[in-house]
Every structure is written in C-alpha cells, then in structure tokens.
Amino acid sequence: MAFAQSPRFARRLDARLDEAADRLGFLDEATAVQTIDHFALQHRLADGSTVVERFVEQRRPPLLEDERAMLLGWRDVVEGVFEVRSRDRGAVVLHNLLDDLVYRTYSNMGLSAPAKLREGMFVVARIVPVHPGTGAWLISGNLTAYPRGDGPELAQVAAQTLAVNPQLLLRNPEMLRRAWEMQAEARADFVELFGTDLLVLEPREAQIQLREYYRHRQEKALAELDDEAAARARNGGPSLDELSSLPEELLDTETVAVIYDLDEGICYYANFGDLDALFAEPALARDRIHLAQLREYLNDDSVSPMVIRRLVQRHPENADTVFRALLRKPAFTWERDGEELLRRRKKSHYRHKPLPSVTPVGARLAELLRGERRHSR
Template sequence: MDVMKQAGALKERLVDFALSPRFARELDEAFERSHPDVLADSEVATSMIVDHFVLQQRLASGDTVIDRFLRAHPGLSPQEREMLLGWKDVVEGVFEVKEKDQDAVILFNLVDELTYRARSNMGESAFRTVGKGMFLICRLVPLGADWLVSAHISLFPAEARDELLIQAAEVALRNPELVFRNPDKLAAARRMLAEQREVFIEMYGAEYIVVPGEEVPSQYDAFMRACMDRAQPGNTFPSPSLTYSDEMPDAETVAIHFDPETGISFYLDFGLLQELFAAPSLINRRRYRETLTSYLRGDDISPAAIRLLADPDPDNAGVVFGKLLKKKNFSWPEHGESLLRRYKARHFETPRLPTTIPVSETMAELLRSFPPDGPSEP
C-alpha cells in the first residue's frame, strides 16, 4: 500500500479507537482543560484538542492512546507499528509557506525556525488555496523523510504576518519544548542561561535568595534589568514583566532560585521549611507538616526545591522525612533520590529545559512594540 494511503487508513482507525466509549471520560476532561494557544476557529481548535489527546496525552494509567491501540491490535505490521510510535513526535507551530513542491508544501516554522516538507492524506487538494507567503497553524507528524498534516489547518494571508509572529513568540514562551526541537535554539538558550546565572550569583552571592513575597517583583525586575544591561549596555527596553500567583505577594517568604538547567523558579513559604530542616521536631506542627507535604506532592514544584532544603544537613533531612513518611530508618543520602523519583516522576520523565527562550530579532522588536498586556484585539 502507498505510504500516504497507509497513513490515512491508520490514522482513521486510531481516531475511531480514541473516540470510542472507553476513553469518553478522559476525552471530556481534555476538552475541559484545553485552551489552544493559537488563533484558530472552533473547528480547528476542536481538531487540535482531539489530535493532542490521540497522539500525546498521558492517560490516568500513564500510557497513551497509541500505546493502548498497539496492545489492542497485535496484528499490525512492523511498518504500521513504527509509524504509530513515530506519531508521538508532534511538531506544532505557526508556519510560513515558502513554496509548493508537487503534492507537498515547504513550511518554515516561526516557533522553532526549522523547515518542514509537509503532505496531507487528502493529496494536493488540501493545499489548493495555499500560496507562497501565506501562513498555516497546524500540527505535523513524521512520514518517512517528510511530515504529515495531522489535524485541521488554519490558513492566514501574508498580511497577518506581524500578528502571527507575536502569536508564535507567545506559543514559544509558553511551550519551550516546541522551540528546542531546534538544537541551535537549545544551545543558544543554555548559553543565555549560563550568563544569567553569573549575573544572579554576582548580585546575590548564591544560587537562591529568600525574601518576603512583596519584594519578589522588585528583586526580579532588578535581576532582569542587570541581565539586559550585561547583554546590551545602555539599552532602554522595558524589562520582561513577572507573572506570578495570587498568593505570592502575601507570602511570608519566597525563595528565588536560579536553577542552572532551567532558570528562575519561585518557591513560596520556603523560609518556613528552612526552619523545619534546621529543627526537625517542628514536623510535629501541622503547618510545617502540611507545607512540606505540599512541596513533596505538588506537581509544579521542582525536585530542586527539596534538594535545596535537604542537602545542607542530610541527617536532619532524614529525620524530617522519616517522621513525615513514618519510616524509622529513612536516610536522605540513601533514600532521598528514590523518594523524589516517586513523587516527582514527571520531572524525571521529561528533559529539563531552559525557561529562557531565544526569539528572533524580528519577534523581539514586535513584542517590544506592544504594551505589557500584549497587542490590542484587531
């Protein structure tokens, strides 16, 4: 069978499987959680949510729809199994049409700045209205040396370039993993991160500081201004604004941590836990116990935060976690890493990527031209 027909037939079977009653509850939950980061109409947005659920979403059991499909269809050929597993590698973005090439289009992704030759299982008709210089918002999956359009397409005229550049920058800032498909972008981000870490340590003398919550915005602004001055002395660009939780300004203490692999993180009530790890008997008090539990179980808190607390005094850390977990012989040096891997599995399953995202100078100029809340609605 022709590879395009094989892909079309396989994708149809996979989607039918995903839309079966066995996944109804989890698919409904996916729709409730999803707010696509793209300028797309409702039909395209729906298609993208379903496509993400089918190809990428982790189910409650920890596997994916593709994993379930493979187990349910042991008679698939090796080529079909390889194709399905390859579809977990999804490219999302805002694409500029560079040219048409027979039944394919050559697309430049404004998010990762890589070029893709894309085809559709609908053949040339899928790109009949697509012209050079136009823009597509879509999802692509591997198809041999090419890429296959995996969900509905949103098509925009060339005149929408500025708006779509801003959209691409916002997608990149929210989803670093999409940018870092490009190894040059990842290398550039790591260089930026190393320079910023030097600035942080020069300013504060350590890789983290603990301050009252109300001081976090001013400390962050001073740090970012120092980074910008180092990169381009004398610049007058506004420093990036800080987006933070409603609880942060009222927090008694917040740790501002510059992780060498990811960048800036904020940990609320960190000072309280420092008191606990200095005096383990405080674990008997509810507030200390509940705060540490929230750190351990909180999916948004990096294992790095717990290491910062535990590593200075491993013996005290062993006592604290032994009492919290009711394990008499708990030892932080012996059991700490397995504890983190158990409670922070997501952080170990995915690469630790920089939160500093390099964008093109064109994008940067456009973003600087708009107020902090972003461009006004057209």
C-alpha cells in the same frame, strides 16, 4: 479516524470535545477536527496507550512491519506556526517559527490544498511524518491559512507558545543548546548581583530585588546593541514591573524563596523561610505547623525535588533529625534514603529530563516580532 470515533472510545472522545467547547464557548469545525486528530494520535488512554497504537495492535489482518512503522510514526506530531517558503512539485515547504526548522509537507487532500498557499503566507497546522524513513511530512487535521500581513501578530502567538512549551526546542538541538547557554548566563548575572542563587525574602522585598535584577539584565543587553536596535528593544517586550511581578498567590505569604537553579531556571516557593528555620533548628520538628509545611512540600507535585535538596544542602547536619520526625522512621538517613523518598513522592519530576526555562527565538521569528517583513526573493 473511524476507529478513533467508534463506540468503544465515544465517552472519552466526547469528553475531549466538551472540554474544547468549554474553553471557547462553542465548538467550530476546525476545533473539532483538531481535537479528534489529537485524540487519535496523542491522547493517552487509561492504560497509557494511544488510539493509533491500539489500532496498530488490533488491526486484522495484521499490518505489515512497514505499515506499522508508518502509522506509529504519526505519533510524532509537530504543531506549529509556519511561514510558507515555497511550493515544489506538489509539496509546500514550511518554516516553523517555533523550532526554526523547515518541513517539506504534503496533503492527502490532493494538489489543490497546497496550491492555495503562496510564498510569504502563514499557516497554523499539525503535521506528522509521512513515514519515519523519509524527510517528508503530511498535514494532519485542520490547516488555517493567514495572509503575510498577519506575520507580526502570529509571531506574538509563536513567542508565547514557546515560552510555556520549552519542550518544542527538543526538535532543534542548536536552539536547545542556545537555551541552556542563555539560562546559564542569566543565572550568572543573578549570582553576580546577589552573591548567591537563592534569596529568602518577604514578597514585597523579593519584587524589589527582582526588579533590580531585570533592570541589570536589560541594561547589559542594551549595551550590546546599536542605537536603533536599542530604541526598538526599549519600546518592546514586558516592562520591569511585569518581569518582577510575583504570582498573586505568593504576595500574602510570609517569605518567598527566589531560586535561580542551574537546571530549572528561576523559580519561586512560598514560606521557604519557615522550612529553612526548621532545618536550621530541628527542635522545631516538635511543632506540627512546621512539619505540616514540610509535608506539603514533599507531597505537592508542583514542588520540585530540587527545593527539598536545597533545604538539606543548607543544613545537612540536621536533615536526618527532621525527616525522622516527619516520617516517624527512627532509622531514616538522608544519605541512604533521601533520593528514594523523593523518587517515590515526586515521580513526575523523574520522567523527563529538565528543560531550560529560557527560550530563544529563531532569526525569522525575531524579525517578525520586530515587525519586519521579508521581501520576496
């Protein structure tokens, strides 16, 4: 920690602390500790390395191989909302509501820290492996404890965190498998209802169709529940209007593509209709507006390569003509050069494998979301 807070990193660490203070409007001790801990173990410096990696490389005398493995293992941070399962010989057994896994966890503050935790309590914490060769974990940074009565509220936080961070599923292969199955089923329902996985509609019509889709999904789910569970389901979760609502920036566009992709899940793209018309009638490539829209799709990192491929797949005979006009390369052919173009313009999309957009929850998190409490064992 002294190395992370040394003058060589001061400017970058101060910037991270300022960002944290701006988000909250103030900087309390717990936030400062968490920010410094993240900076030391996970923040990427200009050369792509982390502070802990720099420490391991620059340490003199050099660390032993086993010590290097231990410190580098600390990059494997688990952030979670944990329920206390038990205490056992100086360790506290924590069940992470996010990835539905159990972690045997220790504290470097001695036995007093875990001794304050009781079965059924909750903690929000960051943990790291004590050493990659063990199944033991270590509390890293700040730990915030909550009474068992806060479980339902913390469950909402956990569910929201999962929804925006599907990469958390990577720790649990079973949950990841379930997520892919759920996404495939949801897509199959979309295709069954509309006869296709791609709709090009005016924004208001898109919301109407999405509402119909989510109503169909809800009715299907409720039919599989008993009366009591169905009543609870109707009273909880987002409404049909909330589910079918498009992002505000899409409401003023002429057309919206609603795509339920097998890998990327359901997604929305503005002005797709204009680009579809361009590929259907390549003579429109003489129109600067149409080419500018395609150039924006190609250069915008938030636009997936999948969307460009979809345009080509819908009109494969015209792809070469359109891209030759856009790139001013008469010899360009999509079959030979298309994938290289996408990899060059959309590098970030090729760095990681796709993750499902549907996130399942574990049995205990589902119980807490329903407001149920676990009785003491």
